Amino acid sequence: METSLLTAPLDQIEADALIVLCFEKEEGAPEPLASIRAEVIQELYQLGEFKGKSLETALLHHPSGLKAGRLLLVGGGKWAKFDASELRKVSGAALRLLKAKGARTIVLALGAGFSTAQHVSAAIEGAILGDYDPDRYKTEHLDERKSVASFAVAVPQAAPGLEEALRRGRIVAESQNFTRDLVSEPANRLTPSVLAGRARQMATDEGLECEVLDRGRMQQLGMGALLGVAAGSEEPPALIVLRYRPAGSVPDSPHLGLIGKGITFDTGGISIKPSENMDKMKYDMAGGAAVLGAMRALAQLKPSIPVTALVPAVENMPSGRAQRPGDIVTTLSGKTVEVLNTDAEGRLILADAITFAKRLGCTHLVDAATLTGAIVVALGYVYVGAFASDEALLGRVLSASKEAGEKTWHMPLDDDYKEVLKSEFADLPNIGNRWGGAVTAAMFLKEFADETPWVHLDIAGTAWLEEAKPFLPKGPSGIPVRTLIRLATNWIP
Ligand code: BES
Ligand code: MN
Ligand code: ZN
8 A cells, every 4th residue: 555645735636535534513623624615514413413423434425526536524533632543543444444445545634733743653554554454364355355555644734754754654554564464374374483484584674683593592592491382392493583773872871672472372282271262372472573563663763772672482382292280491590490380381481582682781671472361351452561670661661652552551560479479399480379360470570580671561462353443453453563663762872
């Protein structure tokens, strides 16, 4: 899909469809369109057929006074509450509706109050994200599949920074879709080696350094926790390392480490999961895919902080070679772990990746992982859970998340929770008791981050959309790619 910025008067715009934002009628609310004859719109309001409520739509054909073939009114809700996050959704919902109706060229008109750089970026992001469908493996009606050829944002007047805003929005959304593509791949098509190959290809395309550690190298280094999880699978593990270095970076300045859980399939191992919904466990590499997507964007956006990404990619399988409950592994840090449940595998591979990130010189760590079912119990499908050992880094992550329009909630991480992390035979068990499972998982990771400022994002409830939204299809959400990108681009060392 081509994207562009337009400044032509709306009645001169030629397109299959023109999208116009309409707000709820109230004091001060901007009129939908001063520049075109709006009697039809007024009539819809008067009849109560259209109220301007958030994401409400009305489609008019051959609108008088316009060159566009169709006029789509889309509700923005209360105008005073309308922000870039709302616009992202509106833009996505409008694009999805028009795409389904076969529109090929689409223009979204932004009014005077809503055409800042932030708005332009969000509008483009919404459209590109809304254009995505995880239907790669559907061969039926391939020839009839609808696609949008171009999407333009029309602003009342050109202003400095708007073209750049368009470019940034496109990079961010395309990178988020890169992540969604990886997450939607089934486990037979995306093994740890395939994921490493995709990462390597992306790094070559974008000019990032890439290194992949194989099983032999992990054995040499002593990554016993990661290797323990990998033991049950015929598929060899891979530890993917990508590096972005800004030009002229200063030694001893902050160095961000992004770590993503890359379990390409989680059967639970010997502590096997029930078969119901087990198919979902192909998205257990969503944290890893998010980190790779963020790196793709950062390679183009060029933040001033160095960023290293680490993705331990492993398949968690039961077999004659699989690790057993009760096994004791020695982690890269030297700490020993008693594996009481082989289904608590994410924290094991992350423990070694976190230790390795510190060895590579990362001074600040953020991990993203579909780590626990317990975070879904706590926060549902709405908020990412954030656990932190450092207030300042947490602040950066939360504001990045807010600016990016992704929802993140601060969860507790208190030493009192450590009580349940006691093993009789090793330094640590890999599970706590029944309660507060998302916190004890985070507490386990904290033992490995240790003194290094660290934030853990549990995305088990948010990485996969269980139901389609008007602006997004069911499937991989690409969360928290935008948060990770913002975190790095906002960081001025
Ligand atoms: N990958 C799962 C967590 C998960 C659950 C992700 C639901 C997405 C949706 C993780 O490896 C896991 O199995 N966690 C266990 C931990 C337990 C054994 C302590 C869980 O949450 O049940
Ligand atoms: Mn598991
Ligand atoms: Zn898992």
